[in-house]
Amino acid sequence: MPWKAEIMPLEEYKAKRDFRRTREPEGQAGGVEEEIFVVQEHHASHLHYDFRLSLDGVLKSWAVPKGVPEEKDTRRLAVQTEDHPLEYASFEGTIPKGEYGAGEVRIWDKGRFQLKERSADKLVFVLEGERLRGAYALVRFRGQEKQAKNWLIMKL
Numbered sequence: 001m002p003w004k005a006e007i008m009p010l011e012e013y014k015a016k017r018d019f020r021r022t023r024e025p026e027g028q029a030g031g032v033e034e035e036i037f038v039v040q041e042h043h044a045s046h047l048h049y050d051f052r053l054s055l056d057g058v059l060k061s062w063a064v065p066k067g068v069p070e071e072k073d074t075r076r077l078a079v080q081t082e083d084h085p086l087e088y089a090s091f092e093g094t095i096p097k098g099e100y101g102a103g104e105v106r107i108w109d110k111g112r113f114q115l116k117e118r119s120a121d122k123l124v125f126v127l128e129g130e131r132l133r134g135a136y137a138l139v140r141f142r143g144q145e146k147q148a149k150n151w152l153i154m155k156l
């Protein structure tokens, strides 16, 4: 089962944050899972877009420096980051200076998705957002080890 939930979900997420200082949700793994995606525009040290899909009771997450493509056949680098709690899909606000990911977070797009295909190295899904609509794929870079973080996201 390549997509089996981790034994300690959200451990990395929690280790990186001080919840006395940031308003980001502390969250729990599990709970009611809807098939939702979110793209958060994140004005951290470098502007990037965080793409998140609800899977396995958490938000699987990728940082997309140039943003999720709206045009077909455009490939963008997507660097997998730590799983986030489901509640993070509603988070907008300012992460305080000095904290992990300090800067503004705004929801750029959000909606439902339909999962079409899933393996350790590939996800295919249909996004039903305001801006992002249609079939997308996330594919791990070829020739890398299983845990490698670099993926490509593309509109099909």
Ligand code: MN
Pocket: 042, 044, 048, 049, 050, 063, 101
């Ligand atoms: Mn980010």
